[in-house]
Amino acid sequence: MKRLARIAGVFYLFVAIFGGFAEGIVDPMLHVAGDAAATVGNVVANAGLARIGVVAHVVNGVFLVLLAMTLYLLLNHVQKNAARWMVVLVAVAAGITSLNAVFQFEAVQVATDSSYAAAFGTAGSNALVLLLLDIQHYGTLAAQVSFGLWLAPLGYLAYRSGLFPKALGVALVVATISYLVHVLVAFLVPDIGAQAKPLLAIAPLIAEVWLLGYLLLKGVRSPRIADRGIAAPVAPMPA
Numbered sequence: 001m002k003r004l005a006r007i008a009g010v011f012y013l014f015v016a017i018f019g020g021f022a023e024g025i026v027d028p029m030l031h032v033a034g035d036a037a038a039t040v041g042n043v044v045a046n047a048g049l050a051r052i053g054v055v056a057h058v059v060n061g062v063f064l065v066l067l068a069m070t071l072y073l074l075l076n077h078v079q080k081n082a083a084r085w086m087v088v089l090v091a092v093a094a095g096i097t098s099l100n101a102v103f104q105f106e107a108v109q110v111a112t113d114s115s116y117a118a119a120f121g122t123a124g125s126n127a128l129v130l131l132l133l134d135i136q137h138y139g140t141l142a143a144q145v146s147f148g149l150w151l152a153p154l155g156y157l158a159y160r161s162g163l164f165p166k167a168l169g170v171a172l173v174v175a176t177i178s179y180l181v182h183v184l185v186a187f188l189v190p191d192i193g194a195q196a197k198p199l200l201a202i203a204p205l206i207a208e209v210w211l212l213g214y215l216l217l218k219g220v221r222s223p224r225i226a227d228r229g230i231a232a233p234v235a236p237m238p239a
Contacts, residue, residue: 001163002219004074009215011067016212018060023140026053030104031133036126039133043111050108057101061094068150074220075157082153089153093146100139107132141186148179151207158211163220171207178203 029046030053032038043050068090076083107129110116116125151172159169182200186193 001074004070005163005215005219008067008070008074009212009219011063011070012208012212012215014063015060015067016208018056018063022053022056022060026050026056027104027137027140030107031137033134033137034130036123036130039130040111040126043108043129043133047108047112050104054101054105054108057104058098061097064090064094064097071154071157074163075154075161078157078161082156086150086153086157089146089150093143093150096139096143096146100136100143103132103136103139107136138187141183144179144183148176148183148204151179151204152176155207161220164211164214168207168210168214171203171210175204175207 026046026049030039030042030050032042068087072083072087075086110125110132111129116128119125120128155169155172155176157169158164158172159166178200182193182197185196185200
């Protein structure tokens with residue numbers, strides 16, 4: 001079990017690296033909300049980095065699915081339906097992430113291919129680039145629904161399994177709530193959403209870093225005898 005948990009930890013580390021690079025570094029360097037000219041300037045100046053970001057988004061999705069499958073193998077004995085929902089939600093999130101990467105790739109294509117400016121005019125092609133990256137931006141927000149929801153069954157399984165601290169299971173469920181609140185606020189009240197994002201990111205950051213560190217450094221707790229369904233040996237009766 002410890003070996004399987006550490007494999008999951010390695011996959012989680014890759015998710016953090018590729019996802020953090022793509023969403024935390026590349027995406028903010030490209031997209032300027034409401035400013036088509038500035039967005040196109042960013043894309044043209046960082047076209048190579050933008051393409052690497054596209055690949056990072058796709059690779060992130062692959063490692064996210066591998067992570068969920070490994071955690072399924074580790075935790076499905078606790079409650080199979082919860083473990084299945086965990087994998088399904090991750091698959092949905094990974095699919096949306098990969099689709100979003102296509103919009104980013106097309107934005108780079110439009111920004112760097114002069115034939116689009118010739119066909120639509122400079123203002124038209126700039127607006128198209130901004131539209132594509134707007135779709136990617138809001139698609140990433142929509143994907144956070146699944147990114148958040150998969151932590152709920154994971155938290156439940158972690159709590160019930162005895163393989164992780166119960167507080168970690170609770171933290172993962174709280175992270176789900178934070179993700180969902182952020183999505184609702186971002187879509188319903190965008191101005192407040194931008195301001196609230198750092199605050200709402202605290203719970204997911206704590207929960208996911210905690211889980212990542214636990215998987216990599218400890219693996220899992222040694223299962224209790226009762227968890228294994230093995231009866232403890234009975235001492236012989238004195239003669």
